[in-house]
Amino acid sequence: MTVLSCSGLSRRFGDVQAVDDVSFTIAEGETYGLLGPNGAGKTTTISMITGVLEPDAGEVVVAGQPMSTRAIAAKRLVGYVPQELALYPDLTGRENLRFFASLYGAARSRVDHVLDVVGLTDRAGDLAREYSGGMKRRLNVAVGLLHEPRLLVLDEPTAGVDPQSRNQIMDNVRALAAAGMAILYTTHYMEEAERLCDRVGVIDSGRLIAEGTRRELVEKLGERDRISLLLDGDLAHAAAMLGDLRDVRNVAVHGHGLDLVVDDARECLPVVLSAISSNGVVVRSVEVTEPDLETVFLHLTGKALRE
Amino acid sequence: MRQALLIALRDLRERARDRTAYVLALVLPLGLAGVFTLILGNIAGDGEVFRYVVADADRGVVATTFTDEVLRGAAANGAIQIRSVPTAAEAQALVDKGEATAAFLLPEGLTEDVTAGRAARIDVVGDVDAPTGTQVARSLAETYTGRLAAVRVAVAATVHSGVTTSPADLAAEAAAALPGTVVAEDTTGRRQLDPKTQYAAGMAVFFLFFAVQSGVTGLLDERRDGTLARLLAAPVRRSSILAGKLLTSVVIGVLSMTVLVVASSLLMGAHWGHPAGVGLLVLAGVLAATGAMAVVAAIAKTAEQAGGWQAVVAIVLGALGGAFFPLEQAGRALEVLSLVTPHRWFLRGLADLAGGGVAAVLPSVAAMTAFAAVTCAVALILFRKVVRP
Numbered sequence: 001m002t003v004l005s006c007s008g009l010s011r012r013f014g015d016v017q018a019v020d021d022v023s024f025t026i027a028e029g030e031t032y033g034l035l036g037p038n039g040a041g042k043t044t045t046i047s048m049i050t051g052v053l054e055p056d057a058g059e060v061v062v063a064g065q066p067m068s069t070r071a072i073a074a075k076r077l078v079g080y081v082p083q084e085l086a087l088y089p090d091l092t093g094r095e096n097l098r099f100f101a102s103l104y105g106a107a108r109s110r111v112d113h114v115l116d117v118v119g120l121t122d123r124a125g126d127l128a129r130e131y132s133g134g135m136k137r138r139l140n141v142a143v144g145l146l147h148e149p150r151l152l153v154l155d156e157p158t159a160g161v162d163p164q165s166r167n168q169i170m171d172n173v174r175a176l177a178a179a180g181m182a183i184l185y186t187t188h189y190m191e192e193a194e195r196l197c198d199r200v201g202v203i204d205s206g207r208l209i210a211e212g213t214r215r216e217l218v219e220k221l222g223e224r225d226r227i228s229l230l231l232d233g234d235l236a237h238a239a240a241m242l243g244d245l246r247d248v249r250n251v252a253v254h255g256h257g258l259d260l261v262v263d264d265a266r267e268c269l270p271v272v273l274s275a276i277s278s279n280g281v282v283v284r285s286v287e288v289t290e291p292d293l294e295t296v297f298l299h300l301t302g303k304a305l306r307e
Numbered sequence: 308m309r310q311a312l313l314i315a316l317r318d319l320r321e322r323a324r325d326r327t328a329y330v331l332a333l334v335l336p337l338g339l340a341g342v343f344t345l346i347l348g349n350i351a352g353d354g355e356v357f358r359y360v361v362a363d364a365d366r367g368v369v370a371t372t373f374t375d376e377v378l379r380g381a382a383a384n385g386a387i388q389i390r391s392v393p394t395a396a397e398a399q400a401l402v403d404k405g406e407a408t409a410a411f412l413l414p415e416g417l418t419e420d421v422t423a424g425r426a427a428r429i430d431v432v433g434d435v436d437a438p439t440g441t442q443v444a445r446s447l448a449e450t451y452t453g454r455l456a457a458v459r460v461a462v463a464a465t466v467h468s469g470v471t472t473s474p475a476d477l478a479a480e481a482a483a484a485l486p487g488t489v490v491a492e493d494t495t496g497r498r499q500l501d502p503k504t505q506y507a508a509g510m511a512v513f514f515l516f517f518a519v520q521s522g523v524t525g526l527l528d529e530r531r532d533g534t535l536a537r538l539l540a541a542p543v544r545r546s547s548i549l550a551g552k553l554l555t556s557v558v559i560g561v562l563s564m565t566v567l568v569v570a571s572s573l574l575m576g577a578h579w580g581h582p583a584g585v586g587l588l589v590l591a592g593v594l595a596a597t598g599a600m601a602v603v604a605a606i607a608k609t610a611e612q613a614g615g616w617q618a619v620v621a622i623v624l625g626a627l628g629g630a631f632f633p634l635e636q637a638g639r640a641l642e643v644l645s646l647v648t649p650h651r652w653f654l655r656g657l658a659d660l661a662g663g664g665v666a667a668v669l670p671s672v673a674a675m676t677a678f679a680a681v682t683c684a685v686a687l688i689l690f691r692k693v694v695r696p
Contacts (some may be wrong), residue, residue, distance in 0.1 A: 049538040075542040082540075084533030090321045099317045103310060103541045143537070 001028045003182035004049065004151050008058035011044050018044040020206040021058070026151070031183040032175065033197030035190075035293065037301060041206040042186050043083070046155050049184065050080045060239055063150045076104065079149030083156040083186075085136045086143070089129035089217055093120055093139050096115065097146060104147035114142040119168055134165025141169055145176070152176060153184045168190050170196060190294045200293060204301045214293055223291035225247060225265035227272060232258040235280030245271060256284075265290055310543045314551025318525055325521070332518035332563035336510040339568055343592030356439035357408040358388045362398040367418025369427065373451050378411070381447070395430075402432050408440035409433040409450060432686040500658050504578050507571035511564055513630035514652045516596045516621035520614065522556030523601040526690065527610035549690055553597060553683065554659060580660035584668040588656040591675035595649035597680025598646045599624065605689030624648045649675045 004026040011019045019041040026032040036042050049060050051067050065074035079197035087096050090256035097111040115121045118138040123131065129138060141157055149306060154173065158166045173196055177183050187193055193200055194214060201211040210217055218224075231238060235253050241259060243251045247268040250261040262268040265288045276283055322328050364368045374391065382389045390407070392398045398410035412430035421427045429448040433441025500508065526549070529535040538548055568585060570575040579585045600617050607613035625631065627641065628650025645651035656671030665681060 047536075052539045054358050055355065057661055069539070069545070072542040072544070075540060078540065080537060080540040082533055084536070086533040086537040087535065088317070088321055090324050090533075091317070099313070100537070100541070102313050103538075103543055105542075 003028050003063050004025070004032075004184065005061045006045075006049065006058065009045060009048055009055050009060065010013070010057040011053065011055050013049060017206050019048070019055075022203065022206070022208045023058075024201050024208060024211060026182045026183055026184060028150075029177055029180045030198045031121055031185055031196050033186060033193040034198035034203060035193060035200055035297060036203035040203045040301075043155065043201055044206075045203065046080075046153055046184070046186070049151075049170070049231075050074050050078055050153055063112045076147065076149045077154040079144035079147065081141050081144040081152070081157050083159060085140050087128045087136060087139055090127060090199045092125050093131070093135075094124040096139060097142060100143045101146045106147040110146050110148070114145045117145065117172060118142040132162075134161040136264045137161045137165055138168060141172065145172075149181070150185065151182045155186050156188065157185075158187065158189065166192075190292060190297070194294055202297060202300050210300050211300060214296070217296045218291045221291075221296060223295055223299065224261045224263065225268070225291065226289040227260040227262055227265055227269060228257060228287040228289070229260070229272075229276070230284040230286075231276065231281050232256070233279075235281075238276055238279060238281045241275055242272060245275065247271070308547070308550075310449070310547040311550035311554055312354045314357075314538075314543075314548060315522075315554040315558060316554040318522060318551070322521055322555070322559060328518070328521060328559070331514060332559065333566055333570075336514040336567055337507075337574070339506075339510045341575055356385065356388055357437070357443055358390070358406070359409055359411060359444060360390050360398045360401050360407045360410040361413065362392050362395045363413045364395065364415040365413045365417035369418040369421045369455065370413040373411075373413065373429065377447060377451055384474035386444075394456070399432050402434050405434060408437045409444035411444065421455055426523065427452055430626050436684075453505050453661070457568060501578060501662060503571075503575050504657065504661075506653070507567070507575055507577040508579070508654055508657050509625075509630040509632075511567040511571070511649075512628075513621070513625040515560055515564060515592060516624065517618070519556040519560040519593065519597045520600050520604075520617050522552055522554070522559055523597060523604045524610050524613045524617070525555060527604060527607065527613055528551050531610055532543065549687060553601060553686075556597040556600065557593055560596055561589060564589045564593060578661070580657060581665050584660040584665040585657070587652055587665070587672045588660070588668050588675075591672040592649055593655075595652075595675040595682070598679040598686060599649070601686030602682050605686045605692075608626055625650055627651075629654055646674075649678055652678075 002025050006025070007018055007023045009022040010017070022041070022045055024032070033215065034045065046056045046109060049067065050073055051061075051069050053298065054069050054238045060074075061238050062074045062077045065071065065077060067074040067078075088099070091099065094111060094115065097114060098108065100106075101108065101111055107228065112121070115124050118141055120135060120138055120142065123135065123230075128136065131139065136158065137160075141154070144152055144154070152173075157173075157201075158169050161169070163269075170192065173183060173185065177198075179297065183196075185193070199213055200217070201208050202217075203209070210220065211219065235256070235258065239253050239258055242248055242258065245268070247263045248260055252259045260268075262272075267284070269288060272282060273286070317665065359378065361374050363374055374389075378387070378389045381387045392401065395410075395412045398412060399408070401407040402410045410432040412432065414428065417427055417429070429452055431441070431448050432442045433444060502508070529538065535548075539545070568577075568579050568589070572579060598619060601619050603617045604613040607616055625648075628645050628648030629649045652671040652674040656668040656675075659667035659671065
């Protein structure tokens with residue numbers, strides 16, 4: 001079931017077209033990564049999805065409710081975790097949560113529940129200003145979970161946190177998705193996107209330029225897995241024999257080794273190794289290179305994700 | 308409305324942990340009012356009754372009229388205390404010892420001089436440490452001698468017109484007819500607060516403008532700290548966010564003023580007047596201060612900028628509005644200019660309350676409410692840009 005549907009979203013600021021005809025959907029239980037370099041239009045898109053900003057054109061629908069800046073009902077369905085630490089430093093962690101719970105009409109028992117989820121129960125009575133960066137990030141996420149939203153929007157939720165807090169946040173996100181929550185996730189950390197996201201959308205200069213699973217994007221761009229072998233034996237014979245394998249697209253000889261371009265390195269590697277050893281060639285080393293989202297991103301935008 | 312209350316309650320909880328707020332809203336106004344009262348209260352008189360002595364060497368009708376009618380008349384009103392001594396030297400000695408504020412020396416032959424058409428003179432000897440009391444004594448004497456001059460001319464004219472009554476009898480009749488009371492409280496034209504109340508109220512209304520800042524500037528703090536985006540994404544109307552911020556300022560202002568009114572009454576002996584009238588003035592004053600500070604906050608780009616501008620506006624309005632000194636001392640131009648400030652109306656309302664009933668504050672309340680309505684409306688329009696979609 002579709003929880004978030006964006007169609008034809010556009011927004012201009014003066015002469016700058018910040019978002020241009022962006023459309024995508026997120027299903028129940030799906031984690032969708034929105035990737036793009038700084039200034040690509042991610043935050044503007046999120047602002048329109050959360051009802052902070054009104055689009056010039058297009059429509060956002062959350063679980064059947066049209067979203068706008070005045071859409072109180074639709075806003076109740078969305079949990080928002082902004083990139084900035086949106087907390088009140090002179091209130092305790094619990095007071096911060098109680099305030100937002102009261103705004104959303106969430107039960108008070110939810111406060112203790114989300115404190116437990118993000119592992120802050122022991123420090124709930126401390127002022128937020130006294131929290132470490134990681135704890136603040138976790139509290140920031142907790143606010144977005146208070147009212148059990150259908151859609152959770154996380155804008156760079158792990159920016160600048162310690163590995164322990166990052167892992168905890170990622171574990172939370174996985175658990176929430178498994179429980180059926182739709183999640184929109186932006187990050188600068190490619191490994192996070194790869195680990196968490198079922199699908200990703202790549203946004204650049206305000207336009208959604210590619211969308212799909214990692215494998216779909218890799219295939220769309222013609223990127224292939226690579227296997228590099230360092231061998232002792234008859235390289236020419238080995239190359240000819242490997243070139244005949246079904247999943248091997250290309251074989252090149254270099255020095256004491258071979259470079260193979262294959263469809264799926266994980267599936268192909270056992271077949272390749274078996275074929276080599278059965279022909280008396282000794283394998284000194286193996287290196288597998290799978291095109292990742294970073295490669296896809298670089299290919300699509302001409303920039304690294306953190307630029 | 309519920310969500311505006313929730314936002315205001317959260318703000319208030321956070322402000323309650325801010326020690327600066329207590330200093331600005333309570334400690335500074337009370338402290339400064341106390342200092343002003345100590346320094347300036349005695350100079351201004353502070354309700355002090357001047358102690359005069361009179362030495363009458365004349366004992367004629369003119370001198371007796373001055374002593375019995377003018378001076379004792381004023382003493383009967385409670386404005387002065389009067390004591391007669393036999394000689395000028397004794398009177399002067401009492402002044403020198405500081406036991407009398409001033410001495411009136413009525414010279415021998417005073418009545419004779421008046422009846423003969425000669426210039427009459429009353430000597431005033433004042434205590435150098437009591438300039439106000441001496442000035443009052445001089446005024447009493449000058450007023451009386453001025454009227455004696457008129458009597459002298461009238462007597463001379465009557466004599467020349469051929470009337471047979473003796474000049475001495477004419478002078479006695481004229482002197483007896485002189486109005487006795489020349490020192491009196493004019494309750495309609497000269498209503499004034501006593502110095503303690505004046506300075507307590509002045510400081511309270513001056514610092515009120517600082518106390519209410521934090522509420523209306525809170526919106527800029529929220530934008531800086533990123534929490535505004537979260538509020539805008541929450542199921543809350545934007546008008547509720549603005550209302551919550553204004554409400555925060557109003558509650559802080561009312562609390563601050565209430566504590567100051569009670570504390571200055573108990574600690575400094577200030578007399579604010581009927582609680583209902585004071586309550587109306589405080590509420591209207593708080594609304595006006597909130598409106599003024601909200602306009603400044605809405606124009607500013609950052610909370611820091613707003614704080615700087617608000618301090619300037621608060622000081623200028625306070626100075627113009629008579630928060631530091633009674634406007635009667637400042638001249639006509641400033642008095643007229645002060646009418647645009649809530650401070651002026653607040654203090655005037657308190658003075659009116661001191662001289663009349665609760666209804667006397669209504670013009671001041673109306674003026675401050677109008678000021679609040681205009682400024683709050685302007686602020687709400689300007690604040691839209693902060694929460695604009």
